[in-house]
Amino acid sequence: MTQIIDSLAEISESYDALLCDLWGCVHDGVRALPEAVAALQAFRAKGGTVVLLTNAPRPRAAVAAQIDRLGVPDDAWDTIATSGDAAREAMFRGAVGSKVYFIGEDRDDVFFEPLHLVEDPVKIERVALDRAEGVVITGPFDSHQPPEVLRPQLLDAKTRGLTMLNANPDIVxxxxxxxxxxxxxxxxLYEQMGGSVLSFGKPHPPVYDLARRRMAEFGDPVPDDRILAIGDGILTDVKGGMLEGFDVLFVTGGLAAEETRTDRQPEPDALTAYLADQQMDPPFSVGKLR
Structure with a gap:
């Protein structure tokens, strides 16, 4: 059964590295969360390594610029691993062909910038759906509209047998x-319609492989039992961390705040019921990262 803790400091001595989610844990999409920032700074001050592990469908440089604007200081983290970079590697290796139909917002054009990690990358051309060999998605055209509005395009893509490269497995x-x-x-929705999807980011292995490579830049590899995964997404952060064999700290006051009845801390019975329903049992839970 999960242990509800009051702060990261209660358990931090058992870990040398954190794989910490961003949205819902360190910021809320509008501003940095001061208690979370302080917790990460304290962990690093004691010699720990903080990898910000995010399902953002963008290169790490773009994410670093974003969190700087939101008020997350440089001394709260060491490096960043993004689902965008993991997906870009696959795209430039030709996972969905060279001619792709792109679903996403203009701000995600950086997804198509050159990636020097791939030797002899495939030259990617963005084309209309009727010319596409595959589909690349970083997000809906309009994040406020439900996925159903894209059903006509998805049906066309599925009928033509196109594989979708999904750069962000987050649902909401x-x-x-x-x-x-x-x-x-x-x-x-595309999978429910019978379409084929390649997903990158939590809970899928490629982004964890990328995180390990980025972590290794700071010294010897960290054993899995000395890594703590932190996140508020039960089917992304928690599931992914547990599948990788890491201990997990579930932040209940993010996406599952209502289900777990979280104010400062989750209501224990609600948390137990929620985890049972999701068939997850993370070792630790906390209302907010602090």
């Missing part, structure tokens, strides 16, 4: 008090 996020749809919601 909360930007302040507003819930928005992510690429994962569209990919989920």
């Amino acid at each position: 996020v909360d930007r302040g008090d507003t819930r928005e749809y992510c690429a994962g919601a569209v990919a989920q």
